[in-house]
Amino acid sequence: MILRLFVPALLVATLLASCGDRSSPPSTPPTTTQLPVQPPAAATTLAPAGKATGPAEFGGQRTLDQIEQLAGAIGPRVAGSQAETRAADYIASQFRADGYDVQIEPFSYSGDLFRAASVTSGGSTVDANAMSGSTGGTVTAPATFVGLADEAGIGGRSLAGKVAVSDRGTLTFQQKYDAVKAAGAVGLIVVNNVDGVFVGNIYKRAEMPVVGVTTADGAALKKAAESGAAVSITAPASEQSTAKNVVARPAQGAKCDILVGGHYDTVPGTPGALDNASGAAATLELARAFAADGLDAGLCFAAFSAEESGLFGSAALVKQMQDSGQLPRYMVNLDMAGLGARVDLFGSGELTAQAAGLAARMGIAAAPAELGLTFGSDHQSFQKAGVPVIFFASNELGKLHTPGDVVSDIQVDSLERVGDLAFAYIGELLKTIARG
Numbered sequence: 001m002i003l004r005l006f007v008p009a010l011l012v013a014t015l016l017a018s019c020g021d022r023s024s025p026p027s028t029p030p031t032t033t034q035l036p037v038q039p040p041a042a043a044t045t046l047a048p049a050g051k052a053t054g055p056a057e058f059g060g061q062r063t064l065d066q067i068e069q070l071a072g073a074i075g076p077r078v079a080g081s082q083a084e085t086r087a088a089d090y091i092a093s094q095f096r097a098d099g100y101d102v103q104i105e106p107f108s109y110s111g112d113l114f115r116a117a118s119v120t121s122g123g124s125t126v127d128a129n130a131m132s133g134s135t136g137g138t139v140t141a142p143a144t145f146v147g148l149a150d151e152a153g154i155g156g157r158s159l160a161g162k163v164a165v166s167d168r169g170t171l172t173f174q175q176k177y178d179a180v181k182a183a184g185a186v187g188l189i190v191v192n193n194v195d196g197v198f199v200g201n202i203y204k205r206a207e208m209p210v211v212g213v214t215t216a217d218g219a220a221l222k223k224a225a226e227s228g229a230a231v232s233i234t235a236p237a238s239e240q241s242t243a244k245n246v247v248a249r250p251a252q253g254a255k256c257d258i259l260v261g262g263h264y265d266t267v268p269g270t271p272g273a274l275d276n277a278s279g280a281a282a283t284l285e286l287a288r289a290f291a292a293d294g295l296d297a298g299l300c301f302a303a304f305s306a307e308e309s310g311l312f313g314s315a316a317l318v319k320q321m322q323d324s325g326q327l328p329r330y331m332v333n334l335d336m337a338g339l340g341a342r343v344d345l346f347g348s349g350e351l352t353a354q355a356a357g358l359a360a361r362m363g364i365a366a367a368p369a370e371l372g373l374t375f376g377s378d379h380q381s382f383q384k385a386g387v388p389v390i391f392f393a394s395n396e397l398g399k400l401h402t403p404g405d406v407v408s409d410i411q412v413d414s415l416e417r418v419g420d421l422a423f424a425y426i427g428e429l430l431k432t433i434a435r436g
């Protein structure tokens with residue numbers, strides 16, 4: 001789920017703290033190495049590696065087990081991060097084990113929100129988040145600790161040719177940036193002062209990479225800074241982030257009459273159990289359940305990335321399908337599928353009415369609903385292209401976009417309501433297609 005009109009909660013504190021400083025930037029050129037602009041890597045095709053097992057029906061507990069893999073074992077999965085790659089590889093392995101032909105499809109997008117960066121020190125690399133306004137590129141330089149990046153922390157030193165490592169707090173990110181930049185620093189790493197990760201803003205465009213790291217990862221960097229060891233910061237340019245969709249087809253290059261999917265990326269700092277390991281896991285379980293009695297021609301599945309940055313993964317797949325003249329006839333979206341007693345049905349009126357009728361016959365509490373302008377999800381990319389869409393969701397938002405969106409809050413019966421209904425409804429769509 002993406003929040004459209006409201007900035008995510010993680011950003012609010014920094015926005016409030018950093019407003020009101022919009023003077024124009026100085027004209028000195030950036031000191032960092034810009035990453036060359038290049039098209040995203042080609043898709044990786046992975047052959048089937050097994051056959052689906054288990055019953056040809058949706059299983060809530062099996063879905064919960066998959067949520068545990070994504071949200072528990074892997075954790076936050078920010079588009080473009082190392083964790084995102086681990087999640088994509090895991091999802092691909094599950095589709096392959098059920099007999100699908102799988103493609104991992106990298107795509108590029110422009111976006112300043114949730115840019116996955118990294119910091120390398122002493123041979124180990126940790127995930128970081130580029131602040132909005134940070135340049136892209138890689139800078140490698142000796143690290144130096146500057147406290148809060150206030151006068152006491154910098155102490156009148158020249159930071160020329162150094163990467164400044166600062167604690168979060170007291171000053172705005174803009175003020176920290178301005179202070180270390182004025183002293184000559186070539187990069188800035190801000191270490192969180194509370195658990196988890198954060199996303200900050202530099203309102204004047206920065207002229208060097210500026211990233212945030214967790215308290216735990218920052219402790220190692222502060223140690224490196226004590227001895228003046230070199231650190232590397234790498235951040236994508238805001239106009240060139242890359243992330244990966246995972247697409248499963250019944251055979252290589254098969255046309256997708258029905259595309260079932262859900263996003264697997266998260267905003268920074270949340271395990272994203274409900275948003276949206278639940279929908280990605282339900283997608284995997286539906287793929288397994290449909291494959292259990294043989295693969296269905298025309299039925300494809302996808303796990304999207306960069307949903308939280310602006311529905312970029314689904315938009316990339318729509319473009320690719322449009323370019324090859326193979327848009328699906330129907331798209332089924334699963335986002336936030338495991339909390340609450342009712343199933344909400346969003347999307348095209350005809351489809352949501354059919355699904356509501358089916359739910360009534362199955363004894364499942366479900367009703368068409370309006371998403372409103374505040375929320376968005378991947379079905380909208382397909383809807384924009386004229387594809388009839390239906391989006392199945394459970395009716396509670398839980399601890400959306402916070403560290404509290406954890407696996408232990410997920411309800412198996414809620415997963416089953418959404419999954420049983422989606423399974424039955426996709427079955428109806430397959431019959432409709434078979435009739436021609």
Ligand SMILES: [Zn+2]
Pocket residue numbers: 001002003267275308401
């Ligand atoms: Zn979300």
